[in-house]
Amino acid sequence: MLEARGLVKRFGAFEAVRGVDFAIARGESFGFLGPNGAGKTSTMRMASAVSRPSAGSLSIFGLDPREHGPEIRGRIGVVPQDDSLELELSVRLNIEMYGRYFDLPRRVLRERADELLEFARLSERADSKVDDLSGGMKRRLTIARALVNRPELLILDEPTTGLDPQARHLLWERLYRLKREGVTLIITTHYMDEAEQLCDRLVVMDNGTIVAEGAPRELIERHSSREVVELRFGTDAHEQMHDVLAPYAERVEVLPDRVLLYVHDGDDALRAVHGAGLVPVSALVRRSSLEDVFLRLTGRTLVD
Amino acid sequence: MTAIEPRLGWARWRRSWWYHAVFYAQTWRGSVVSSVLFPVFYLASMGVGVGHLVAHHHGLVEGQSYLHYIAPSLLATTTFQLGEGESLWPVLASVKWIRVYHAAAATPLEPHDILYGKLSWVVTRSFATGVVYSAIIAAFGAVQSWWGLTLPLIGALITLAFAAPLTAYAARVESDASFTMIYRFAFVPMFLFSATFYPISAYPGYLRPVIQLVPLYHGVALVRAAAFGQGSPLALLAHVVVLGAIALAGIAWGRVTLRRRLVD
Numbered sequence: 300m301l302e303a304r305g306l307v308k309r310f311g312a313f314e315a316v317r318g319v320d321f322a323i324a325r326g327e328s329f330g331f332l333g334p335n336g337a338g339k340t341s342t343m344r345m346a347s348a349v350s351r352p353s354a355g356s357l358s359i360f361g362l363d364p365r366e367h368g369p370e371i372r373g374r375i376g377v378v379p380q381d382d383s384l385e386l387e388l389s390v391r392l393n394i395e396m397y398g399r400y401f402d403l404p405r406r407v408l409r410e411r412a413d414e415l416l417e418f419a420r421l422s423e424r425a426d427s428k429v430d431d432l433s434g435g436m437k438r439r440l441t442i443a444r445a446l447v448n449r450p451e452l453l454i455l456d457e458p459t460t461g462l463d464p465q466a467r468h469l470l471w472e473r474l475y476r477l478k479r480e481g482v483t484l485i486i487t488t489h490y491m492d493e494a495e496q497l498c499d500r501l502v503v504m505d506n507g508t509i510v511a512e513g514a515p516r517e518l519i520e521r522h523s524s525r526e527v528v529e530l531r532f533g534t535d536a537h538e539q540m541h542d543v544l545a546p547y548a549e550r551v552e553v554l555p556d557r558v559l560l561y562v563h564d565g566d567d568a569l570r571a572v573h574g575a576g577l578v579p580v581s582a583l584v585r586r587s588s589l590e591d592v593f594l595r596l597t598g599r600t601l602v603d
Numbered sequence: 604m605t606a607i608e609p610r611l612g613w614a615r616w617r618r619s620w621w622y623h624a625v626f627y628a629q630t631w632r633g634s635v636v637s638s639v640l641f642p643v644f645y646l647a648s649m650g651v652g653v654g655h656l657v658a659h660h661h662g663l664v665e666g667q668s669y670l671h672y673i674a675p676s677l678l679a680t681t682t683f684q685l686g687e688g689e690s691l692w693p694v695l696a697s698v699k700w701i702r703v704y705h706a707a708a709a710t711p712l713e714p715h716d717i718l719y720g721k722l723s724w725v726v727t728r729s730f731a732t733g734v735v736y737s738a739i740i741a742a743f744g745a746v747q748s749w750w751g752l753t754l755p756l757i758g759a760l761i762t763l764a765f766a767a768p769l770t771a772y773a774a775r776v777e778s779d780a781s782f783t784m785i786y787r788f789a790f791v792p793m794f795l796f797s798a799t800f801y802p803i804s805a806y807p808g809y810l811r812p813v814i815q816l817v818p819l820y821h822g823v824a825l826v827r828a829a830a831f832g833q834g835s836p837l838a839l840l841a842h843v844v845v846l847g848a849i850a851l852a853g854i855a856w857g858r859v860t861l862r863r864r865l866v867d
Contacts (some may be wrong), residue, residue, distance in 0.1 A: 304665075349866060384703075392625070399622055401618075
């Protein structure tokens with residue numbers, strides 16, 4: 300339903316997106332994972348038929364956004380990074396007024412607002428001023444607003460940034476529901492747990508390019524080991540530990556505050572480390588995550 | 604959820620006009636009362652009070668009592684203030700602080716739809732304000748010609764001549780730092796020196812061409828001419844052309860700056 304080839308976005312001399320290719324199928328939930336400044340938002344803005352590509356080709360619903368922008372946008376819902384809600388107005392009016400942009404009749408809007416308030420668990424706050432809502436509620440309202448035109452494709456830019464864990468889980472649960480209902484989702488995030496939770500397939504972006512693509516598990520299997528041992532030693536010792544620990548792992552990654560051992564079996568590896576007389580201040584065995592994939596591919600951590 | 608047929612419809616900008624209208628309907632409280640009380644107080648104070656002094660010293664101003672002379676200019680200054688007041692800060696807020704124009708740009712609306720919707724709404728408000736003000740001005744006896752019926756239209760033109768270029772400008776700046784300067788060094792002098800409170804003949808000859816460069820001067824001249832049914836058709840046409848040209852240039856500029864801001 301969406302296909303991009305050699306997509307480029309330039310701002311003056313700066314190239315934010317440097318020729319990316321991706322294709323998203325109907326009903327899929329597709330993620331863009333990468334640190335801030337990787338070009339995710341610029342890619343999203345092109346995918347939502349708002350911003351024009353500087354080069355490359357893009358087709359959404361089989362249409363060219365350069366010629367059919369309004370028509371395409373009528374079938375898309377967008378949840379921007381900043382909520383951009385009318386703070387002075389009520390929750391319900393924010394949905395109804397946005398629906399006017401899609402030329403929906405008032406009767407339909409009233410019904411839909413009821414439905415969406417229910418969906419966003421905001422029915423009781425329908426008449427509250429948006430200014431008085433919590434961050435999680437505003438986010439849910441922004442999603443409800445984006446659904447007012449019953450979009451086939453919902454694009455979410457950093458949907459849970461800045462939310463507390465409880466608010467995040469409620470939001471994820473709502474997004475699952477949409478996915479079950481057949482809405483295609485595009486999600487950008489710099490949280491690997493979010494990408495693992497929500498995305499069927501994702502691309503890892505860095506520096507305006509796509510550095511890897513696949514299902515979350517597939518990416519982890521391809522680019523990382525099964526388990527990871529995280530070791531902390533004294534403050535300055537980490538740099539020197541690389542060679543000492545190399546024999547005990549498939550790969551050793553030294554970060555400023557810890558050393559990561561990429562291994563098949565974490566407990567075995569940890570035993571071997573202890574057996575060699577090495578005494579870390581703390582040790583943790585965990586499964587590999589997308590964070591490790593990102594570290595492997597770019598040499599940097601996702602969230603600094 | 605099932606897909607619906609997207610409705611493209613005619614003239615998408617009217618959806619943005621509706622949005623502004625609903626927004627105003629939610630937030631107007633207070634502004635209507637003041638828009639009736641202010642002109643009454645103003646005319647009572649300036650016209651009756653200062654007018655008494657003028658009558659004492661000079662008698663009539665261009666054949667009119669001072670109250671009648673300044674009453675129409677109130678419509679010009681009010682519609683001017685409506686135009687600038689709806690443009691600088693509200694527009695910067697919409698493109699930068701609360702970003703509701705960005706939200707609108709993600710719908711079928713194009714940036715120029717957002718622009719036309721906004722400007723047409725401001726013009727609508729100006730026209731409505733013009734009707735009320737014209738009635739008040741007439742009640743004070745200052746509307747002396749059937750041309751007075753065009754006062755709300757002239758008011759709308761004045762509003763557009765300010766709202767269009769200022770909206771265009773506000774859509775391209777990154778902060779409101781310059782706005783205060785514009786107020787201090789453009790709006791306030793314009794309000795005071797556009798032959799608002801006395802005829803342009805009160806200025807020395809060499810200053811008059813300068814005053815004629817001020818956009819609001821043309822608005823003041825037009826409302827006065829319409830209220831009194833005076834003035835040469837050619838001069839009046841010139842005033843209309845000046846204001847119309849500023850409005851059109853502002854719209855053209857706004858199409859560029861809003862597109863750049865919202866879409867690029």
